[in-house]
Amino acid sequence: MKNAIQDMARNAAGRDVPLSVNGKPQVPYAGVNRFKPEGRRYGPPIPSCNDYPADGDKRVPSLREALERCGLKDGMCISTHHHFRNGDLLANQVFDAAHEMGIKNLVWFPSASFPCHQHLIPYLEDGTIHHIEGSMNGPIGKFTSEGKMKGLGVLRSHGGRYQAIQDGEVHIDVAVIGAGCADPFGNANGLSGPSASGLLGFALADSQYADRVIVATDNMVDFPCAPWQIQGNYVDFTVEMEKIGDPDQIVSGTTQITRSPDRLYLAELTARFCDAAGIIRDGFSFQSGAGGTSLAVGEYFRKIMRERNIRARFARGGSNAYLVSMLEEGLVEYILDGQTFDLEGVRSMRENPNHLWTSPFTSYNHHGKGNFAGMVDVVILGATEIDLDFNANVVTHSDGFLLHGIGGWQNCLYSRTVILPVPLFRDRIPVIRDRVTTLCGTGELIDVIVTERGIAVNPAREDLLEKVRGSGLPLRSLAELKAEAERICGKPESPRFTENPVAVVKWVDGTLLDTVWQVRQ
Amino acid sequence: MGKTGSAGNHGGRVRSDCLVEIELKASGGIDLELDSRVEVLYGHSIRNLVQALVLFYEIRNAKMRIKDSGALDFVLAARMEAAIKKVLPGETREFLLPDSRDEFPEPDPARYRFTRLYLPGNTPSMMLNAGIHKPDGIILDLEDSVAPGTKDEARILVRNALRALDFFGAERMVRINQLPLGLRDLEAVVPQHPDLVLVPKVESPETIVEVEEKIRKISPERKVLLMPILESALGIERSFEIATAGRNTAAMAIGLEDYTADIGVQRTGEGTESWYARSRLVNACKAAGIQAIDSVYSDVDNEEGLRDTVSRSRSMGFEGMGCIHPRQIPVILEAFRPSAVEIGKAAAIVEAFEEAAKMGLGVVSLGSKMIDAPVVKRARRTIEFARKMGLI
Numbered sequence: 001m002k003n004a005i006q007d008m009a010r011n012a013a014g015r016d017v018p019l020s021v022n023g024k025p026q027v028p029y030a031g032v033n034r035f036k037p038e039g040r041r042y043g044p045p046i047p048s049c050n051d052y053p054a055d056g057d058k059r060v061p062s063l064r065e066a067l068e069r070c071g072l073k074d075g076m077c078i079s080t081h082h083h084f085r086n087g088d089l090l091a092n093q094v095f096d097a098a099h100e101m102g103i104k105n106l107v108w109f110p111s112a113s114f115p116c117h118q119h120l121i122p123y124l125e126d127g128t129i130h131h132i133e134g135s136m137n138g139p140i141g142k143f144t145s146e147g148k149m150k151g152l153g154v155l156r157s158h159g160g161r162y163q164a165i166q167d168g169e170v171h172i173d174v175a176v177i178g179a180g181c182a183d184p185f186g187n188a189n190g191l192s193g194p195s196a197s198g199l200l201g202f203a204l205a206d207s208q209y210a211d212r213v214i215v216a217t218d219n220m221v222d223f224p225c226a227p228w229q230i231q232g233n234y235v236d237f238t239v240e241m242e243k244i245g246d247p248d249q250i251v252s253g254t255t256q257i258t259r260s261p262d263r264l265y266l267a268e269l270t271a272r273f274c275d276a277a278g279i280i281r282d283g284f285s286f287q288s289g290a291g292g293t294s295l296a297v298g299e300y301f302r303k304i305m306r307e308r309n310i311r312a313r314f315a316r317g318g319s320n321a322y323l324v325s326m327l328e329e330g331l332v333e334y335i336l337d338g339q340t341f342d343l344e345g346v347r348s349m350r351e352n353p354n355h356l357w358t359s360p361f362t363s364y365n366h367h368g369k370g371n372f373a374g375m376v377d378v379v380i381l382g383a384t385e386i387d388l389d390f391n392a393n394v395v396t397h398s399d400g401f402l403l404h405g406i407g408g409w410q411n412c413l414y415s416r417t418v419i420l421p422v423p424l425f426r427d428r429i430p431v432i433r434d435r436v437t438t439l440c441g442t443g444e445l446i447d448v449i450v451t452e453r454g455i456a457v458n459p460a461r462e463d464l465l466e467k468v469r470g471s472g473l474p475l476r477s478l479a480e481l482k483a484e485a486e487r488i489c490g491k492p493e494s495p496r497f498t499e500n501p502v503a504v505v506k507w508v509d510g511t512l513l514d515t516v517w518q519v520r521q
Numbered sequence: 522m523g524k525t526g527s528a529g530n531h532g533g534r535v536r537s538d539c540l541v542e543i544e545l546k547a548s549g550g551i552d553l554e555l556d557s558r559v560e561v562l563y564g565h566s567i568r569n570l571v572q573a574l575v576l577f578y579e580i581r582n583a584k585m586r587i588k589d590s591g592a593l594d595f596v597l598a599a600r601m602e603a604a605i606k607k608v609l610p611g612e613t614r615e616f617l618l619p620d621s622r623d624e625f626p627e628p629d630p631a632r633y634r635f636t637r638l639y640l641p642g643n644t645p646s647m648m649l650n651a652g653i654h655k656p657d658g659i660i661l662d663l664e665d666s667v668a669p670g671t672k673d674e675a676r677i678l679v680r681n682a683l684r685a686l687d688f689f690g691a692e693r694m695v696r697i698n699q700l701p702l703g704l705r706d707l708e709a710v711v712p713q714h715p716d717l718v719l720v721p722k723v724e725s726p727e728t729i730v731e732v733e734e735k736i737r738k739i740s741p742e743r744k745v746l747l748m749p750i751l752e753s754a755l756g757i758e759r760s761f762e763i764a765t766a767g768r769n770t771a772a773m774a775i776g777l778e779d780y781t782a783d784i785g786v787q788r789t790g791e792g793t794e795s796w797y798a799r800s801r802l803v804n805a806c807k808a809a810g811i812q813a814i815d816s817v818y819s820d821v822d823n824e825e826g827l828r829d830t831v832s833r834s835r836s837m838g839f840e841g842m843g844c845i846h847p848r849q850i851p852v853i854l855e856a857f858r859p860s861a862v863e864i865g866k867a868a869a870i871v872e873a874f875e876e877a878a879k880m881g882l883g884v885v886s887l888g889s890k891m892i893d894a895p896v897v898k899r900a901r902r903t904i905e906f907a908r909k910m911g912l913i
Contacts, residue, residue: 261650261654261846261847261848262650262653264847264848265650265653265654265847398561398562399559399560399561399562400561426591427536427537427558427559427590427591428537428559428562428563428591428592428593429559429562429591452650452653453653472911487621488593488649488687489563489593490563490566490593490594492559492562492563493561493562493563493564493565493566494562495561495562496561
């Protein structure tokens with residue numbers, strides 16, 4: 001149980017973090033690239049073919065039976081994944097079954113949570129789930145911020161999740177992997193079936209490192225299910241279920257280009273900045289998220305690339321219809337897909353050999369021998385708050401409540417140029433603050449803030465400043481932008497917190513970057 | 522039950538607005554129920570504003586409910602004032618927050634009006650950033666985009682918006698209602714230094730005279746420009762008289778939705794049905810020495826259609842168009858962009874003029890052609906515009 005008074009330490013970012021989280025000792029953040037891991041990677045127990053059906057048929061009749069045969073017990077850690085996004089029906093069924101079995105104090109270790117998972121709030125209340133390590137979005141975020149979760153939440157980036165599993169920081173007892181298509185042996189992909197979701201990359205680490213692995217599908221095919229994104233050789237049991245995802249919600253609603261004139265203008269300014277900075281050139285690479293503004297940035301890139309006959313070597317990140325059309329138009333040579341946001345993405349992944357699968361291991365893992373994120377020329381990200389030193393927050397809102405996960409955001413900060421297009425204020429709430437409510441990434445990794453009323457370039461990036469000076473772009477300092485927002489909106493007060501931590505934010509290397517505090521009601 | 526009044530909007534997709542409900546009571550002081558999505562950040566500030574308002578209007582006992590989705594102070598104040606005026610009929614005092622500007626330069630009749638962006642006068646969320654899209658003018662509309670039941674609250678909101686908003690150099694325009702309602706609009710907005718007032722559905726020169734007189738009474742010092750909009754067969758027939766009726770008429774526009782309805786035809790993309798009206802209006806404007814401005818193009822998603830329309834419009838002699846969405850602005854500007862030949866010609870004219878001035882010549886000629894002063898002026902504007910567009 002968490003205590004109001006904990007041993008805290010002030011980390012290198014000046015943030016107070018607990019020295020122990022859910023009974024595990026912690027290392028405070030030491031600065032960007034300061035922490036050096038030691039030791040060897042974690043290894044799961046050695047299995048033997050003798051214990052698995054000779055005919056390769058690992059099917060069991062129900063999810064509950066699979067969980068029972070995995071030996072699910074009080075206090076264990078169950079992992080699930082967010083390939084089905086807000087259409088995920090699997091995680092909810094996993095905990096329905098665990099609840100029926102009367103199991104308590106489980107740790108839920110999702111790669112991300114969505115509003116659909118508010119179904120689990122009663123299990124957080126009744127002790128079936130002790131705490132969440134992953135992301136705490138929407139209603140679960142609010143629940144957590146109100147101090148109602150029994151243990152401390154742990155927020156990690158996608159890369160940090162892989163790192164935590166690989167380093168043995170998180171021991172997964174049972175991984176439940178939902179797949180659009182699977183065979184009885186456990187080979188699985190997300191390329192077909194009613195719950196097709198494209199890639200299954202977020203489940204890679206779980207398949208490799210969990211003690212027990214269950215693959216669940218609503219589209220069981222005869223062996224072999226090919227191509228296999230998840231290898232059956234890692235899998236203990238397979239389950240055929242009626243429904244694991246809601247197709248309408250799997251294709252997330254965020255994949256429409258914004259129609260808001262202000263957001264379009266932000267996107268246009270961002271693209272113009274990239275152009276002026278010389279980033280958009282033959283052979284460049286980019287990553288742009290799935291939000292409406294990010295998609296619009298991609299469309300402005302397309303315009304510039306067409307006009308000037310420029311081709312990108314690769315685009316990384318979530319794939320969707322817009323990116324696929326750039327691939328098919330020949331403007332982008334490769335898509336390095338991390339998450340497939342719509343059915344066009346799934347189709348392209350099935351048909352186009354240049355539409356590549358990636359995973360948090362290849363793209364984001366900080367404790368690997370390099371990763372792809374660092375090789376990207378420019379990445380377009382978002383933030384809920386930014387301070388005058390370019391530090392940014394993505395998990396809590398200005399009222400103090402947890403609302404979003406970190407996703408790949410922290411990992412992407414390692415790209416060559418990091419740009420955050422953000423409105424200067426959202427419904428009166430200014431984005432540039434004296435101090436970010438929660439620190440998720442330090443300013444030394446964040447290069448450019450684009451707002452509709454001006455662009456601030458991190459003074460450390462003299463090279464960028466040099467290039468865009470005289471381009472006619474509205475360059476301003478963060479302090480000027482902040483003053484302008486406060487002139488329009490008024491100076492905001494700060495949210496008030498209790499002395500109880502409710503969650504912690506990990507940096508990409510597993511150290512503790514910040515603490516999320518209970519909101520004082 | 523005491524008297525009740527409400528103003529503003531809340532719920533659904535409403536942003537940056539609030540709904541204020543007030544009920545006068547016999548006792549009990551001010552009972553405020555505030556439900557705001559920015560409570561944590563601006564709760565105190567909102568409560569202080571409420572205090573200021575009730576003090577100003579001397580309300581001692583009332584139940585007040587505010588549902589707020591991030592309204593700025595000028596919006597909150599406008600909504601409260603509108604609600605209060607519903608329970609205090611006869612109350613005419615205006616609650617004004619400090620003006621964001623301290624200088625109010627005279628409007629310039631000759632400035633460009635290629636693009637002017639219409640904003641519905643009762644929708645604050647659209648107003649906040651309108652200026653960043655850099656239209657030549659921003660129109661806070663009190664007429665067709667405001668529902669009849671909300672004219673009073675829109676008038677107060679527009680008045681406050683004129684004081685609070687940054688127009689980023691765009692001309693500050695207001696479209697008033699048809700008279701006589703429009704006269705009340707003038708009383709509210711003219712003291713807030715608009716640059717130009719659009720007068721809708723004008724059919725007689727007397728309307729312009731009446732509007733101008735009213736403005737002069739409210740603001741004897743600073744002039745306000747006028748842009749009559751002709752939207753009927755009768756208006757078109759009297760276009761020259763209307764164009765020349767006022768001293769401060771800077772431009773005249775045509776409203777094709779109403780015009781086509783008036784003559785009983787469908788509005789088409791090609792616009793054959795309104796060709797006569799538009800030509801007549803252009804001719805009247807040129808004869809009167811004012812700008813001719815075309816109607817809005819209502820299909821926001823059809824960029825090609827807009828491009829065709831504006832290029833036809835330009836070739837007929839129009840010098841601007843209305844916009845109903847910021848993304849129409851660059852398309853229209855692009856179409857009015859002077860060609861390389863035009864820029865070259867303009868540069869030659871300006872050069873010849875300067876040459877002549879240097880030599881002290883009274884008459885300017887280019888080749889065998891004499892150049893009049895207005896031609897030089899137009900050439901200068903072409904050069905200025907080309908510079909603004911980054912063409913030279």
